[in-house]
Amino acid sequence: MHSLIRIIFILLLLTSCNDKPQECACTFEYKPVCADGKQFDNKCLAKCNGAINFSESRCDCNSASGEVCARPPMPPCPEGMMCTQVMPPPKLYSSECEALKEKAEILKKEMCN
Numbered sequence: 001m002h003s004l005i006r007i008i009f010i011l012l013l014l015t016s017c018n019d020k021p022q023e024c025a026c027t028f029e030y031k032p033v034c035a036d037g038k039q040f041d042n043k044c045l046a047k048c049n050g051a052i053n054f055s056e057s058r059c060d061c062n063s064a065s066g067e068v069c070a071r072p073p074m075p076p077c078p079e080g081m082m083c084t085q086v087m088p089p090p091k092l093y094s095s096e097c098e099a100l101k102e103k104a105e106i107l108k109k110e111m112c113n
Contacts, residue, residue: 069107074087092111
């Protein structure tokens with residue numbers, strides 16, 4: 001009986017020492033971390049995706065968001081001129097970061113209709 005327990009213990013040690021786990025068992029806890037400009041829901045998910053250095057806070061933007069539909073800001077009116085302001089149509093951006101760089105308002109995380 002003791003030898004069986006030792007064998008199981010050794011097998012557990014060997015499988016837990018892998019540098020890159022094949023499967024990650026992470027919780028659904030939402031405590032965002034930022035690693036290399038990519039946001040993960042928690043530390044476990046960041047580590048499972050190969051992140052080594054990360055900050056325990058949200059990223060300024062999510063570069064891995066995928067395409068987003070956003071409304072660009074109103075163009076400025078030249079000083080001293082009267083301008084008719086027309087809201088620009090929604091535009092497809094490659095990521096949240098690209099939209100936020102242009103100060104666009106994110107409408108949805110998919111194609112614009």
